[in-house]
Amino acid sequence: MNPNHMILGLGGTGGKIIRAVRKTIFQEFRNVSPKDVNVGYLYVDSSDELMRLDDPTWKILGQSVQLGPNSQLHIRCANLSSILENLTNYPGIRPWIGDRGIWNDILGGIVGDAIGGQKRRLGRFLFANHATEFCDRLTSQVRELQSGGETGVTFHVCTGLAGGTGSGTIVDTLCQIRRLFPDSLQYRIIGYLLLPEEHPKPNWNTGNYHANGYAALAELNALSVGKFVPCNLAGDGSKMTGLQTPFNGAYLFTTHNENGLALGVDDIPNVVADFLYQKIVTVRKVNWASLARQENAENGDGNPETIPGTNVGVRSKRWLAFGVKRIAVPEEEIAEYLAYQFALQAALQLRYNNWSETEGYLPNAKNVDLMSYVSAPEQLERWLLSDEHLILSAPVLEADGTQGRWQPIGRYWMTVTGAFKQEIEEREDGAKWLDSLKGRLELRFSDQYRGHGVKAFYQTVSASARERAREVRQKLERELFGNWRDGVRSVHEISALVGAVISYLRSRFERFDDDVAKAKPQEEALAKKLKEQEKEWVKVGVISDMLGKRKRLFDTCALTLQDLYACRTRIEGWQFAKKFTPVLLEEITQLKAELDRSSAMIAEAVKNFEEQIAERCGDDNSKVDYRQQIIRFYDPELVRSVTRRLTKDAREQLTQTQRVRSALVALLGDKLDFRTFNERINKTTFLDVLENQCMENAKISHNNLIESSKEKLIGVSIIDKLRDRYGDRQALRLFIDGIVKAAGNYLIYSPDEIKRSAPGINSGAQICVSSFTVILPKAPEAEDFVKMLREVFWECVQTTAREFLDGSRSNEIILTSVTNLFPLRVVQLLSFLRARYLERVNGPNPARARMELHIEEDGQALPSLFLPSRGELQERIAPYLLLGSVLGLIAGRENEQGTQELAILTKDEYGFETPVFLEGTTIPETLANVPETKALTLEEAVGKQLADPELRREPKRTDLTQKVVSLVNELARQLPPTDPRGKSFPEWGRRAVKLLRGEG
Template identity: 30%
Template sequence: MANNLIIGLGGTGGKVVRELRKRIYEEFRSNEPGNGCNINYLYVDSSPADLNDRTGWKVLGKSVHLGDAQKVNINGISTAALQSLGQYPGLQSFINDDDKQLIDQHMGPLITAGIGGQRRRLGRMLIANNICDRNQAEKNFVTKLKAAVTALQKSSEDNDVTFTICAGLAGGTGSGSIVDVISQIRKEFPYQESTKAFKIRLFVYIPEINVVNQKHDNGFYQANGYAALSELNAISVGKYAPFDVTGEKDIFTQKVQRLLQNQESFEACYVYTNVNEQGKNLDLGTKLPKAVADFIFQIVVVGADKNGQMSRLVGCENDGAGPEHDLSGEQTRSRKFLSFGVVRVEYPETEIDEYVTYNYAIQATRQLTYNLWQEGIGYGECTLEEVGSGYLDEIKDPKNRGKLKLANADLTLEKPVIENDSTKNWRAFNITWETRTQGDAGLVQQQYEKKQWLAQFTKLIDEYYSNGFRKHGVKKFFEIQTKEIKAYASFIRRHIESKLFEEWASGGKEGKSMLQIEKYAMILRQDCEDRIGAFKQQISKLEQQREEKAADIKAANVKWNNIGWIRDAVTNAASKTFAEFKTAKCEYYVLETKIESYAYAIQLLQQIGIELNSMILGIQAMKQELDEILKQVVDQASAKCQLNASPEEGKMKKYKPEVVHDLTRQYVSDYDLQNANSTEIRQKMIESLGEDGVRSFAQLNASVDINTASDIIINICSKNARTAMEETAKKDPLYKMVGVNILEKLKNELNSEEKIEAFVDSVINLARSYVQFNPTETAAVIGDNQGAMVPMVQVAMPKPTNDQEEKFVKDLGVAFSNKQTGFIPSFTDGDFSENFKSNQMVVVCAKAGFPLRFLLNVQTLREKYNRLLAAPQGKLNKMVLHTESFPTPLPDLFELNSADLEHPAKKATLLALALNLVQQQQDPVTGEKFLAIKVPDEVFGDQWVKIGKDFLGCVNALKQDFKKLKSLEQQVEKELHIKARSNDQKMEVRKLLGGVVQQIILPTICEGNQFNPLYAEYKNLAMEIINEKLKDL
């Protein structure tokens, strides 16, 4: 199994990682591609906002964002560290005293912000600070690098890992950190030449010629690109060995060691920019990162299978061309650079699948939310105002109020809200008092003489009212029940919500939608509020009736007191009056009880209103979640299979979107299909509540957040949509939308030689490299450099499965061979490779083995770079552009012409005169005086070779002969190593250098006039030499 670690540096690298993750998920519905490919990621950035930003990381409703273990935050560096560099040898190694002074004077705000700020030096400082931070070792790049590699090796049981590093070279973070990312990988995982293990390939964005967004240019945008390319080139040819920013020291010198010495650095560097070979502009935001990710997908994921490898491209990576030499024979310009372009020719099965899936999801979400079926159309949408007709009458119906436990008897506790042992003997108020008064009346009539009936009965019935009613007495009972109001209200809310939930859960045309339930609940809440006013009016009526009954009691009392007991034996007045008193007392206490109960009911209704409001909020939260998902799937559906859509970058689609639209309309207007789909989704959501879970919308919303709900909807819709498409294909092959082979599709479409040739021309043009080449440089032959840039076309497609497809592939191979010289139309060691998906053909155009001078952009970047170095703050600019201040200039990316060589020729001549390597000599025959260079000769001793008549003659001669100039520079360096080792020696050489300016330059070039501008120029040149080579230790 092939192990791959994809590393994104900075914003540009992060975008490529994002698009690759999405590409993999689109193909495999998983972050793990399988296919023999084991893959892990690291994303390094100085912006916490970018590291944690999830925008754009979703595909098919699923987030493919990286986990914390896959992110390295290099934001921030303490000013304390910069003030005590001696304690941080890793940082100090690439920040000399001059650098430190410039940083202190000019970079304070950027240091405080802790970001790259488009300064490459600062980007390096940030990753170096991260790597050497011992206090948070678990968060540093090297720790996470090792952990990621170990995880890959363990899961695959394969030791080899290929590192793919993606970065933009225009900024500070990615461009500044790339040298240390390469060197630290090589430190931990040296390249194994024999097995090609631990290969590093780079994907770097080269800044555009014309900056697309001026806001992105802080003045260093393009110059950064040239500085970074210079360093990568120097690393590749062994001219730059970065310091080990961990601070580890060389065991012999006890100085911080340099890495990448005498070892392979990277095997291939793929370069790209925003304009391709055809001059077509590519969008920097998403289209270009997508195209790069598509190419990485092809070589990493598809190429993990040997049959899927693009053999010629792999060969160029593994056996890259040797570097170019300059005219002195030095290796100066690496040729490990490659360009690439890619086009995917496909029957867009994934997009079709997504389009149908998202339309299913639209229908399902509308059903759950609105349940508005429209024949021939599918589920529609409506507003809150459009639903709820008849709900108020339904709610006011006494039968329905009873079902909801909102009948007057429930609210007044005339009957129990919650039935238990303590409530089983509760009776209606009328029955309770009739039974009680009848019983007490019978008791006193049996046990007492007539004259005592009224008093004893009053005593008993009043006692029952005060202490006996439901074991507590009326007032005490309702006082106790007041403490249970919240529990009762909550119970009633749960009871109501359970019924409404079941109506939603039942689905079908008769079931209630989320919107209908919301409207029903709102009307119900309003009805409860209205009933509070009605109950208050009812209390007033009851109080009036109570006064009437009190009067009846009083009248009966008077009548009782006026009974003539002698005549009573004849008239039986006592029995009649007692009966009247009993009835009045019964009715009075019924009214008293009802007054208390309605007062209680008002409080209960108020609490129920609060509970209903909470229930409505839960319903609205769930509806809002569904509305958000609906918006997402509508947006996603509208972005897929568009009619008359503009061609996508890097894609050629072979299908008819109108057929997909027609078939999808059939699916969404099929009630049985869509009802079954929404039912399955609804049941899956409800399952999350558990068998014994509370059936409430708030609980559903809590257990199924928007991501979970979206996943449920998309997964089920995807399954059901695919089943529908497969069933359709069985019934009518003309409507086959899944399992389509691209060869079959192309064979039917390209049914003539002319059409095949036109197709091949088209795909090759679409797949042209994402760079432009400079024809002047590509045509230039410098010295004895051998080898040319290697152009290639690689084609990945499914292998033919029948004779007709075999013939078609053969015809394609002929067309590609006619178009591209050297194309080998074979799956075995040829330019055909097997694509893992039958619906895709991938065409890659690449060029390999060229030096960076071939790229059109690089000339512009060089001009911007030189302009910054020549500016008044040139010293500062040079410091921030490079990852360290180099004592010896890096190899130039271009062959230097005489104008370029004039400056180094003057410097070399000045120093050579000071060190007596160039002296005045005289021809003994003619008497001519001239300057000559001392050339070592092992046989005859040092020889003097004439250079020029005078100083300027020497400069002119050297700038025309690069080899002689390099030889002089090497002699100067060798002499300095002998004569300028100590501070005293350096002082002596400085004096000699000053003497050359005063005694040679001033009289011969400046006409003895110190105010001549040339005098200041040469003094500055001498100071430049002193600062570079003769400063005290």
């Protein structure tokens, strides 16, 4: 099969099928464009309901698989009335558009932009306005597919036939594809056509629902056999006479399969999507040549049924039906469930770090007295937040403490005072000691403290308050980030701790005025004390000096001066702290904001992981649901149980969360802080890191801790799982029989039509040729069970054409059934659709009904989808039989049995009469018995005679008309009153007269 595939969706059904295909591919690969899967898409619709980029229905496993704008074609048009008024400017529309009066009625009922609205010709009208754009989009997509080196493309055209858009554009879509890509072997076109439901949802049938389906099938059938040649919408409107094989085959499907399985109409796109997935993806590694032959009608007689006695095809056999079912261990989903549980644990550790031996990491914070912790002296000292640091008694910046320049205020003044005192005592006269010490200390306070003097120092450092505040923040942040990196604290804990630091600093700031207020009286008391001591100093005489009083008093005064200048310095320090602390609070509040930002992002990730977990492995496997497209063969409770065991393993979670933290920290480079974390790791990056790392962590943990083969969740074989559950042959047979029935064709056939034999049907050719394919993974370790499994499949599959193919994936078995080579007449639903169609075209305003239903002309020239019934043949042939009689082409002749019989009077090449007997002695009897082959001969003979222009000239025409009237009246009188043909003959006569006049 071709490696390149183009999926086209027409109308709502087509869009839903594309959506389901992309979801299926994403589920299998976690990527909508996986490597080596070359698929292009083009969704065409008159409504943009499914085209919006934020449409939540395109989400799968938390991700959107919505198409890009280049893969969408919104065929909206608000100026249809203007186009109708200027048809000469629209050559692609003018030849087929139809009656302007009817269009005025149709468009008059439309408010706003027109949509298909179950009117096929309106759908075509909308498409025609975008036909060139459609061709451009299509060729662009094909070129992109071919850029890989392979030129062949298979076009998959998907739509429903009940609406106006899909049903109204299907014929033109097929024709435009074939016009652009005429090689039917290199560019295969396959249709996927959803037939109308017999009982649609309320309000779905707005008049043409069922009739649209029949009209579309009639046109597609005629297109296939060359009896319908549409106009070229993308060109000058001329007929596309050169098209060969407009489509290779077309699948028909309904909501019910042949074995009684009924699905909702919303489930059908998933079925089609899975079938397309097998044909596009699975086939890459499976030799499935038989399917390609079936889709091109190469596995039997693909020639259409013909007009009896001719080779003129009238009923195409390029129709197919399918069924598909998968039995699979959803390994990717199980692995993701486990990975997302690990990711949730990692995120909870990062956010809360609250471990429970019974639950793992909990989704809430621990209860901790953080205020007591942060206000402890040892913490404040380590974080440079003690009072000594706030008043710059202790150094904050690294340079502050170099070369021993800075000492705590009390120690500084003690050291300075002691040094001055010793020097004074050694060098100066005793009477001058106190004045000298006072002078030196005052000079040190005013001009020399830390190179500036106290006031000047604090004024100077006020200019660098921001740098010192940042140093405090960085010191605190380095420690806390290290705690987070090492798993000691969570970001929520750290944020709360920093919040407690902020509260402490605010509280401390509010007390600075109290500290100053307390220091002022101390300063005054010390100053007063010094004055008292000075009074004593001046009283010291020679005797008392000799007795050591001066020395003792000098010691006392020195202590007072030391305390006084220390107090004065602290007062300045408290004043500085009042200015410094708000700057410090600002920095730490910024740190808190970064932490809160990190915490909020991790909280969003926690929610995301919880949502991802909720979407996975939630099945109830108490019984098999055959309506599910994929029979998910696994034990959800086992998955949950094993996962709980792994997420509660303290050692394993400690290890795996450390790997996650290391992976995150590796993205930060040398800047290990929370601002860099927020700058470099957004939510998307965070999710990606945790998902990827935790997928690896989960698999490592699973492989290390799960030893029992029965408990293994990853790397399991569907064969092993089937063997574990269905070791008994009878139990296996019951299961497989249900699966096989569920994989039956989504189309129900009419047994009577399948068995029908009639002229024009090749009696030697099979119709409804069915095959059943089972794609099994290789399992040499379970050879005996596989043998039994194959035997059971063979027992359950009813068709004779059965095949096993080797699959490439150990976790799934694929079943497909395909039927082809049948005419539409064998579809059971078709009779119902025809009845609804006839109701529409024979009801009020038939001209409008036919124009709404058919994309060109009125559909009456299209070949019938059914073999003609006796009544239909009678209706068709009666006018010709009447004309043949009055024209002298039909007369009574003696047949081989020696009895009189009406016959067509034909002559051979020599002029000898060779009658064709019509199997009736009278016209009514002939109408009841004439075979279709002889009826065709009659039509041909009368048609040739009517071609003579003399018949339409007077008085010949009037003479023949009177003969028809006389014959009809005579025949009507001969029939019993109860014979319904008595009322039919006048109508047949009127039609005969119209044929005579050239009006038929």
